[in-house]
Amino acid sequence: LQTLSSQTVGILSGIEEIKSYQVQAWAIAEFEAPNKAILQRSLTLARIRTLVLPVITYTDRIMKVMILAIGGTYLINQQLSIGELTAFLAYATLLAMPFISMGMVFSAYQTGMVSLESMRNILDQPVEEQERQHLDAPERIGLFRQGIEVRNLSYRYPDNELATLKNISFSIAPGQTLGILGKVGSGKSTLVNCLNRYLDVEAGQLFIDGRDVTTLSKSDLRSAVRTITQEPFLFSDTVANNIRFGAAERSEALSLETALRQGDMLDEVNLFPERENTLVGEKGILLSGGQKQRLSLARAMYTPSKLMILDNVLSAVDNKTERYLLDQIFNKLRSDCTLIVSHRASVLEKVDHILVLQDGEVVAQGSHQQLLQSSDFYRETFELQREGGEP
Known part of the structure; x- marks a missing residue:
């Protein structure tokens, strides 16, 4: 996005030169290149989310179904009490929420790292030496x-x-x-x-x-x-x-x-x-x-x-x-x-x-x-x- 933003500002600032030299086709090609790169990355991210997010979202329900199926069998065989089965269901709910949140945290982490890299380009600039005492x-x-x-x-x-x-x-x-x-x-x-x-x-x-x-x-x-x-x-x-x-x-x-x-x-x-x-x-x-x-x-x-x-x-x-x-x-x-x-x-x-x-x-x-x-x-x-x- 930073490359696209810089490219857009550059093209808009030089619009008179682009028209004067009749290089509109070149300008369009230069503008399309970062757009295509962003499109490909966005599609890749969408595919990953399509596969991963449903799994993460339905993890809670899948765990409950498995606990009820297995726990029901143990309950019928009197190997598990109704209170213990209820406790397992409660614990499953508590465990599922952090697991579901991991996907959101990972996405936010990736976005934050990109922003941090942009900030570092500014923060890592050399600082002028400490100024000497000011004159009165x-x-x-x-x-x-x-x-x-x-x-x-x-x-x-x-x-x-x-x-x-x-x-x-x-x-x-x-x-x-x-x-x-x-x-x-x-x-x-x-x-x-x-x-x-x-x-x-x-x-x-x-x-x-x-x-x-x-x-x-x-x-x-x-x-x-x-x-x-x-x-x-x-x-x-x-x-x-x-x-x-x-x-x-x-x-x-x-x-x-x-x-x-x-x-x-x-x-x-x-x-x-x-x-x-x-x-x-x-x-x-x-x-x-x-x-x-x-x-x-x-x-x-x-x-x-x-x-x-x-x-x-x-x-x-x-x-x-x-x-x-x-x-x-x-x-x-x-x-x-x-x-x-x-x-x-x-x-x-x-x-x-x-x-x-x-x-x-x-x-x-x-x-x-x-x-x-x-x-x-x-x-x-x-x-x-x-x-x-x-x-």
């Missing part, structure tokens, strides 16, 4: 006053022989914006996941205000860091609740209208059937890719943060919208430090400093103008994208 409120508020520094950061995934990141070093001072440019697979997302500690880094590689990040609890760090990705997760809720995201009572929160305006979503939301109270559907399925990205930006701007990480958040918007959102990011983004990750050089023109990543290494760095002179890759990327192409 003043210390938490003061995080990133001196910025963030990365020293020779390297990272290798457990299943890979080669390192994904190799000796990455940079720093972001308060009020500074750092850009990272790289092709797909250059290590950008891995670097982002190291900064917000979705991936664990070794001691001595990542520092906040001169303090090793491994001495901070992950909850303290993540309360100060906000990460917005190119595929943001939206809850099956209203536009307003997806932006407020549990922060409506915070005194420093913007008004909902201001956040929507800064995310370039106000005009479109006003056209929705119920405006900001319109449901966005499961995972934001009722919104386009660009709308989801802009809604996530509005959510990011709703409350301030210490470090804002924007990971390819403008990949699904047009050039006009991109220019407007970049203006909002550079002029109105409320964060002490900002990191913008992109494979589009045009997004990084106004940042203070840019790192160019290739195969997990920093191959060039500097301002936009400096990199146009010193980095062939950066210059070619910028020129190709300016002409409307992609590298």
